Amino acid sequence: MRNRPLILVVDDVPDNIEIARLRLESQGYLVESAADGEEALLKTAQLRPDLLLLDVMMPKLDGLETVRRLKADPSLPFIPVILLTAKSDLAEVVRGLDAGADDYLTKPFDHAALLARVRAMLRIKSLTDQVRQQASELADINATLEQRVAAQVGEIERVGRLKRFLPPEIVGIVLAEGAESLLDSHRRDIAVLFCDLRGFTAFTEAAEPEEVMRVLGDYHAALGPLVRRFEGTLDHFAGDGIMVFFNDPVPCADPELRAVNLADAIREAMRELSTRWRRRGYVLGCGIGIAQGFATLGRIGFADRMDYAAIGTVTNLAARLCAEAADGQILVSERIAAAVEGSFALSPVGGITLKGITRPVLVHDVRGRVAPASELA
Numbered sequence: 499m500r501n502r503p504l505i506l507v508v509d510d511v512p513d514n515i516e517i518a519r520l521r522l523e524s525q526g527y528l529v530e531s532a533a534d535g536e537e538a539l540l541k542t543a544q545l546r547p548d549l550l551l552l553d554v555m556m557p558k559l560d561g562l563e564t565v566r567r568l569k570a571d572p573s574l575p576f577i578p579v580i581l582l583t584a585k586s587d588l589a590e591v592v593r594g595l596d597a598g599a600d601d602y603l604t605k606p607f608d609h610a611a612l613l614a615r616v617r618a619m620l621r622i623k624s625l626t627d628q629v630r631q632q633a634s635e636l637a638d639i640n641a642t643l644e645q646r647v648a649a650q651v652g653e654i655e656r657v658g659r660l661k662r663f664l665p666p667e668i669v670g671i672v673l674a675e676g677a678e679s680l681l682d683s684h685r686r687d688i689a690v691l692f693c694d695l696r697g698f699t700a701f702t703e704a705a706e707p708e709e710v711m712r713v714l715g716d717y718h719a720a721l722g723p724l725v726r727r728f729e730g731t732l733d734h735f736a737g738d739g740i741m742v743f744f745n746d747p748v749p750c751a752d753p754e755l756r757a758v759n760l761a762d763a764i765r766e767a768m769r770e771l772s773t774r775w776r777r778r779g780y781v782l783g784c785g786i787g788i789a790q791g792f793a794t795l796g797r798i799g800f801a802d803r804m805d806y807a808a809i810g811t812v813t814n815l816a817a818r819l820c821a822e823a824a825d826g827q828i829l830v831s832e833r834i835a836a837a838v839e840g841s842f843a844l845s846p847v848g849g850i851t852l853k854g855i856t857r858p859v860l861v862h863d864v865r866g867r868v869a870p871a872s873e874l875a
Contacts, residue, residue, distance in 0.1 A: 583605065816831075830844075
């Protein structure tokens with residue numbers, strides 16, 4: 499970068515160039531010269547001067563055509579041009595300004611007038627360069643801002659997708675670790691809880707649709723915060739049925755205990771909700787089933803709608819246990835019972851043959867808590 503302005507003096511008379519050079523260099527300016535318009539175009543492209551002093555009457559290419567070509571070249575930055583003309587009539591001045599010149603001087607020019615015009619044009623050049631630089635910086639900022647906005651919109655969309663089935667705490671872990679690959683298809687040992695309403699089918703046959711929607715709204719509003727509280731992964735709401743699993747996509751140390759703690763909290767919440775419903779004439783209860791085992795988990799769906807699901811025998815087992823449970827009953831598999839027997843009172847139900855499962859399943863009824871709920875992170 500130059501520390502002094504460079505002025506290109508264009509004139510076919512060497513003496514005129516020399517006079518201009520002496521006057522300009524005495525003021526600290528750098529000076530280059532060209533003998534005609536063609537040479538001026540070449541040197542302008544090479545040197546990118548800060549100002550041109552351009553004679554009008556020259557061989558090969560006169561000053562007017564030279565300034566037209568300079569101003570029409572999109573590769574050049576703004577370079578002010580002062581035309582030097584021996585003609586002082588108004589028509590000549592107008593022709594020069596129409597051609598693109600920024601100012602003019604009439605020969606022979608006064609030394610003070612020359613320097614005043616040069617300083618004025620260089621100020622304009624400096625201000626124009628500043629504006630261009632600021633515009634470039636602003637364009638860069640806008641481009642960066644657009645990228646940041648796009649990234650934030652993408653992040654919001656990702657958060658929205660994940661929050662449909664994951665607790666906020668787990669969403670935060672997935673996003674913080676940049677580990678959305680956790681949601682790709684994989685196999686894991688999980689605890690699965692199924693819950694649905696007792697008497698719901700009979701209720702829907704007699705009730706108005708608006709009443710059904712109001713009941714489901716109450717039911718989901720009561721259960722949703724509990725699922726979040728115990729950090730379960732919500733597979734789906736399907737009418738009055740919900741499925742929640744634990745130990746995926748982020749592993750936890752006590753999936754069985756979390757599942758039974760959630761079930762017990764749901765049972766307590768449903769007692770209060772059932773009481774409120776009875777006052778409205780609705781006889782509705784809740785049954786819960788919990789099982790543990792391996793399942794294949796991952797995102798399913800298509801571009802516009804993705805869900806996170808668990809597929810495997812363990813989900814069928816939990817669903818069948820739920821179907822067998824009476825109002826207020828929590829039925830669990832043998833593995834779940836073994837894991838929580840120190841925290842909950844259990845009553846053996848015995849072997850039950852469940853639909854879709856060949857062998858009888860040993861089932862336990864969770865009667866109530868015998869120890870404080872574990873502190874959950």
